[in-house]
Amino acid sequence: METLMIEPSKSTPKIHFDPSTGKLLISGHAYPENAFKFFEPILQWLDLFLAENSAQFTVDFELRLPYMNTSSTKCFMILLEKLDDAYRGGMQVTVRWYYNPDNERELECAEEFKEDLQLPFELIPVEES
Amino acid sequence: MERVTKQAPPLPAEQPARLPALAEMPDRSVTKVTLFGGAVIVFAILLVGWLVYTVTQREAVDKLKTKDLLHLADSIAAKVDGQIRKAKETSLLMAEDPNVINWVAGGERDEALGAVVGRKLTLLTSEHGYDNSFLVSAVSNRYWGEGGTVLRTMSRSDPEDAWFYANVDNRKPIEIVLDYAIARGDTFVFVNALIGGAERALGETGVGLSLKQSAEQFQQFKYGDKSHLWLVDREGTIYLSDRYEQAGTKLNTILPGAVSDELFAGFANTQVVTYRTAQTGTIDLISRPIESADLDIVFAIPRSESVPFLHKIRTNTLLAVLASLLLIVAFYFYVSRKLADPYKRALRHNEELELKVAERTRELSLKHEQLTDGIAYAKRIQDSVLHSEDVLREAFPVYFAIRQPRDLVGGDFYWAKRVSGGTLAAVADCTGHGVPGAFMTLLAQSLLNRIAEHECQDDPARLLALLNRHLKRTLRQETRQGDTDDGLDIGLLFIGDSHVLYAGARCPLLVVRGGEAEWIEGDRKSVGYRRTPLEYEYANVQLELTDDLVLFMSTDGWYDQNGGANDYSFGRTRFAAIVAGQAASGLENCRTELLQQLREHAGSKEQRDDITVLALQPKRKQVQVGEATR
Numbered sequence: 238m239e240t241l242m243i244e245p246s247k248s249t250p251k252i253h254f255d256p257s258t259g260k261l262l263i264s265g266h267a268y269p270e271n272a273f274k275f276f277e278p279i280l281q282w283l284d285l286f287l288a289e290n291s292a293q294f295t296v297d298f299e300l301r302l303p304y305m306n307t308s309s310t311k312c313f314m315i316l317l318e319k320l321d322d323a324y325r326g327g328m329q330v331t332v333r334w335y336y337n338p339d340n341e342r343e344l345e346c347a348e349e350f351k352e353d354l355q356l357p358f359e360l361i362p363v364e365e366s
Numbered sequence: 367m368e369r370v371t372k373q374a375p376p377l378p379a380e381q382p383a384r385l386p387a388l389a390e391m392p393d394r395s396v397t398k399v400t401l402f403g404g405a406v407i408v409f410a411i412l413l414v415g416w417l418v419y420t421v422t423q424r425e426a427v428d429k430l431k432t433k434d435l436l437h438l439a440d441s442i443a444a445k446v447d448g449q450i451r452k453a454k455e456t457s458l459l460m461a462e463d464p465n466v467i468n469w470v471a472g473g474e475r476d477e478a479l480g481a482v483v484g485r486k487l488t489l490l491t492s493e494h495g496y497d498n499s500f501l502v503s504a505v506s507n508r509y510w511g512e513g514g515t516v517l518r519t520m521s522r523s524d525p526e527d528a529w530f531y532a533n534v535d536n537r538k539p540i541e542i543v544l545d546y547a548i549a550r551g552d553t554f555v556f557v558n559a560l561i562g563g564a565e566r567a568l569g570e571t572g573v574g575l576s577l578k579q580s581a582e583q584f585q586q587f588k589y590g591d592k593s594h595l596w597l598v599d600r601e602g603t604i605y606l607s608d609r610y611e612q613a614g615t616k617l618n619t620i621l622p623g624a625v626s627d628e629l630f631a632g633f634a635n636t637q638v639v640t641y642r643t644a645q646t647g648t649i650d651l652i653s654r655p656i657e658s659a660d661l662d663i664v665f666a667i668p669r670s671e672s673v674p675f676l677h678k679i680r681t682n683t684l685l686a687v688l689a690s691l692l693l694i695v696a697f698y699f700y701v702s703r704k705l706a707d708p709y710k711r712a713l714r715h716n717e718e719l720e721l722k723v724a725e726r727t728r729e730l731s732l733k734h735e736q737l738t739d740g741i742a743y744a745k746r747i748q749d750s751v752l753h754s755e756d757v758l759r760e761a762f763p764v765y766f767a768i769r770q771p772r773d774l775v776g777g778d779f780y781w782a783k784r785v786s787g788g789t790l791a792a793v794a795d796c797t798g799h800g801v802p803g804a805f806m807t808l809l810a811q812s813l814l815n816r817i818a819e820h821e822c823q824d825d826p827a828r829l830l831a832l833l834n835r836h837l838k839r840t841l842r843q844e845t846r847q848g849d850t851d852d853g854l855d856i857g858l859l860f861i862g863d864s865h866v867l868y869a870g871a872r873c874p875l876l877v878v879r880g881g882e883a884e885w886i887e888g889d890r891k892s893v894g895y896r897r898t899p900l901e902y903e904y905a906n907v908q909l910e911l912t913d914d915l916v917l918f919m920s921t922d923g924w925y926d927q928n929g930g931a932n933d934y935s936f937g938r939t940r941f942a943a944i945v946a947g948q949a950a951s952g953l954e955n956c957r958t959e960l961l962q963q964l965r966e967h968a969g970s971k972e973q974r975d976d977i978t979v980l981a982l983q984p985k986r987k988q989v990q991v992g993e994a995t996r
Contacts, residue, residue, distance in 0.1 A: 268974070270800075304926060304935065306975065307797055311851060311895075341937035342926055352890075 238289060241282045249275055250302060256286055264301040272308035280316060287323045295329040296320065301363075302334075303343050310346070317354055324356035331357045338362045400702045407694050415687035419680055426673045431638050431650065434672065435665070439636065439654040443663050446597060449575075450658045453557040454540055456494065457572035460486065460501070461539075461559035470503045470561055470568045474510075484514025496573040497554065501561070503569040504534045529558075530570055537564040542659050545574075555605065590671035592646075596620075596664045597656075602630060605661060617664065621651075629653050633662050738774075741801065745774045748804050752811060757782040761789040761861070764983040766957045770923075771976045777803020778921045778976035781814055785823035788862035793873060793980045795921035797852040803976065810854050813837060826858040826869035827904040830893060834871075834902055837894035846896050853894025857919040861984045866909040866917070871898075876918035876942055877909065883946035885938070913985045916953065918945055923975035929967040936967050953983055 243252035250265030269275045290296075298320065305313060317332070324330040332354075336343045344360065351358040460466055463486070469479035483501065490499035491512040501510040502520055511517040520527040533541055538560060545554040554574045561568040585608055597606035602617040618626035625641045629651065639651040648669035653662050670677075758765055767780050777796040782789060792814065796806030813836050814829075822829045833856075838844050841852060857873030859866060868875045870888020877884045886907050891898040909915070920941070927936045944963060948956035960979075 303933075304928065304974070307795075314897075337932075337934070339932065340934040341939055342922075342935040345938075349890075 238286060241279065243279075252279060254279075254282060254286070256290075259290075259296045260299065261296060262299045264299075265303075267302060267305035267309040267313070269306075269309065272306070272312045276309070276312035276316065280312070280319070283316060283319055287319060287328070290328070296323070296331070298330065298332040300332065300334045300347075301336075302346070303337065303340055305346065314350065314353070317350055321354045321356050331359070333359045333361055335361050335363045338364070400699065403702075404695050404698055407698065408691055411687055411690050411694070415683050419683045422679055423673075423676050426676055427669075430672050431640070435638055435650060435652040435667070436636065436654075439652045439663055439665055442595065442665065443654045443656050446661075446663060447656045447658050450542070450557070450656065450661075453496070453555075453573050453575065454542075454559070454658060456490065456496070457557045457559035458540060460490075460499075460571045461561045462563065466501070466571060467562045467566065467568060470501070470505055471566070473505055474503060474508065484510070487512050488514050490573055494573075497576040498574040499572070500556075500574070501569065501571040502530050503561075504530075505568060533558055533560065533570055534567050537567050539564055542661075590667075593665070593667040593671055595666075598662050598664055600630075600633060600660055600662075602626060621666075625651065629664065741774045744801070744804065748775050748807065751808055752779045752781070754780060754782040757784055757789070758791070760784070761791075762982050762984055764953050766953055766979075766981050768957070768961070768977065768979040770973070770978070771799065771803075772923070772973050773800045775801060775804035776976035777806055778923065778978035779807045779811060780919075780978050780980045781811060783815065783818050785818060785860075787824050788860055790818055790823070790826075790829075790858065790860055791919075791980060791982060792856055792858040793919040793921060793978055794854045794856040795873065795923070795976070795978070796854040799976045802852075806852060806854065809840065810837070810856075813840070824860050824862070824867070825906065826860050826867050827906040830856065830858055830869050830871055830889075830904040831902060834893045834898060834904075835900055838896075838898075838900055841894065843894065843896050844900055848896065851896050853892050853898070855892050855921070857888065859917065859919070859982070861911070861982070864911050866911050866915070866984070868907045868909065868917075869904045871904065873919060873921065874938075875907075876920075876945060878916040878918065878945055878949050879912065879914055881946065881949045883942045883949075885942065911985055914949075915983070915985060916945075916949065917982045917984070918979065920979040921976065923973075923977040924964065924979060926975055927964060927968055927971075927977070928974055929969050929971045933971070936964065953981055957981070 238256040240256065241252055241254035243249070245251035245265045248266060248268045248270070250263050250267050253260075253262040253264075255261070267275075302313075320330050320332065334347045334350075336347055338344070347360055351360070463483075465479050465482050466486070469476055469483050472479070474480055487499045487501060487510060490496050496512075499512045500517075502508070503510075507520045508516045509518045509520055520530055522531055529543055540560070541558045543556045543558060545556060554576055556574045557572045558570045559572050560566075561571050595608045596604050596612070596617060598604050598617050604612050604615050604617055604620075607613055612620065617629070621629070622641060622643065625639060628639055629637070633653065634655060636652070636654045639653075640648065641651070642648045646668060649666050650669060650672060651664060651666050653664045655662050752769075754767075758767060761782065761784060769776075769778065769780060771778065777799045779794055779796075781792045781794065784790075794807070794810055796803050796810055798806065810833075813833055817829055817832050817836065821832055834853075837853060841850055842848065843851060843853075855872040857868070857870040857875055859868050859875070868886060868888070870886070871891060871893045872888070874888055875886040877886060888907070889904050891902055891904075925936055925938050925941060928934065929936070940963075941960070944960055945956060948959050
């Protein structure tokens with residue numbers, strides 16, 4: 238499997254999924270006009286990745302998302318649900334969301350996601366400008 | 367209002383603009399560059415040529431003065447010196463010869479000695495190259511000549527013989543004497559040696575050289591026709607010259623006064639003097655003393671003879687410079703032309719591209735205008751459908767409503783409907799914004815109206831549940847999987863006479879009472895989406911209706927607006943704080959303050975999402991005008 242690298246743009250985040258280490262990173266703003274179009278390849282990649290890797294693999298999901306629009310939120314939920322399913326299937330999955338404590342909405346958004354998931358979901362404040 | 371079908375105006379038949387004649391266009395700058403470059407090259411070549419010539423000339427002259435002339439003078443001096451030394455030696459040998467001494471001392475009586483001496487005298491001229499030889503006895507006063515015979519008898523009273531007696535009296539061992547006999551067309555130099563030396567002073571003997579021949583010999587030393595050679599004494603009297611007739615004259619009659627003064631001032635040393643006159647040009651003079659006599663060689667060479675090749679160098683350098691210039695300038699122009707051509711072509715190409723770009727831009731802006739026109743019309747439709755002002759105004763004396771779509775049309779709306787027993791009011795955030803969002807708003811509003819009219823009027827929770835079902839059916843989103851997944855977040859209020867009911871789907875209610883603000887969250891399941899079960903039941907929250915009760919509902923566009931120094935979101939907390947703070951000053955001020963702070967926060971950032979806010983103070987009696995925007 239190849240590494241998935243998507244450069245950030247004004248309205249889309251940076252994606253860096255490394256299959257060899259299991260480190261998945263999403264960082265930046267997510268408010269594309271057509272969220273499905275943006276997230277489709279990412280979801281496909283994730284499907285493939287989760288199918289190919291056995292339960293022994295540790296997936297480390299790092300998130301830094303100060304803002305996402307509604308449609309992105311939906312797509313993101315789908316993404317997280319896939320990971321949740323994998324976790325319930327026995328895979329080691331950890332989600333770590335780095336948020337800025339001054340950015341209220343970010344924390345709220347993260348917490349909302351967390352509510353619906355079973356997998357380990359850490360909310361880590363980061364003091365950064 | 368009639369439908370106006372807008373047609374795009376026909377494109378005018380246009381030719382692309384004619385490009386200006388290329389002949390003048392770029393040539394000016396290219397010519398300037400060419401000329402300047404050419405000037406630089408010309409200057410460089412001239413400079414090099416001049417430098418080469420000047421340096422060469424200077425070095426040549428320097429060499430001439432410091433080496434060539436010296437060597438020349440040395441070699442001439444050596445020759446002359448040699449000749450004089452030889453003559454001196456010969457004379458001295460004669461003078462010291464015991465045969466000569468004895469014979470003279472004996473009054474020339476001894477015949478055997480006489481024969482010897484006579485033979486010597488003869489040999490001096492016949493074999494050794496002297497012009498004459500002599501012997502004058504101070505004892506007998508007889509003058510013996512080269513023939514070995516007596517030529518005359520000397521006499522003290524004869525002024526012509528004075529030289530003899532002077533030498534003898536002075537006891538000068540050796541002397542060089544010039545004898546000018548211009549009438550004869552010849553001059554002689556005599557070397558006189560004292561017979562027997564200074565102790566005996568028996569007479570004089572020696573040899574003589576014809577100047578004429580020496581002068582002719584001198585010729586071989588000359589550099590060229592115009593160079594001159596002199597042998598002078600310390601007073602400047604010319605003993606010998608390449609022009610024989612100058613013998614006996616003074617050098618300062620031939621050379622300019624200042625020059626000969628300078629020469630005489632330093633006669634004891636070798637010196638080089640350069641002078642220039644109008645007739646002669648530049649002349650280099652070298653004078654060198656001759657050790658064997660108190661004489662100096664003076665050699666004068668015109669510069670034109672000593673470094674004649676300089677003229678050649680100058681001419682050739684000039685020719686080379688001119689040739690190079692012509693070649694380079696020609697080459698340069700040729701190359702420039704070759705460069706200018708592609709340059710011109712590039713410019714033309716650029717012009718053509720710009721025309722193309724202008725054309726495309728025109729086409730695009732036409733298309734864009736069409737699109738915008740379409741959406742502007744759509745906006746009119748949305749605005750009229752979503753119009754709820756009358757209901758609000760009638761139902762609530764004190765309220766405000768803000769509707770600020772991000773684009774022309776948007777996905778947010780507020781809604782109000784008079785029902786029996788009270789009024790329904792809602793704020794909703796449909797999926798997306800812009801055109802897709804607008805579609806949803808029309809659908810949602812239509813459903814709300816239908817449900818409120820036919821199915822449920824005073825139970826917000828049930829109303830939302832019905833809305834959920836209807837929407838899912840309409841959008842065919844009853845199952846978990848499917849192509850679309852759209853819906854809305856909504857906060858719905860039923861305001862009766864004495865109580866308020868609230869039900870929300872991810873749209874919290876902000877309650878302000880007694881100066882305090884409190885959030886009521888509502889349900890977490892949005893309306894219409896697949897993840898929300900078809901039969902989902904929402905919950906009502908009941909609130910007591912008091913005079914000071916103020917209710918706020920907002921879509922998340924406000925809270926999400928980014929801005930400030932760190933580009934963070936506005937946040938619910940800040941919103942609530944403002945509202946609480948403004949509780950005493952009235953709803954109008956509250957609205958102003960909220961908008962002000964939002965504007966400040968956003969600063970130069972764009973509006974991120976649709977914004978809709980509804981604020982109600984149901985029990986207030988005083989009329990305050992609320993406004994909807996846009």
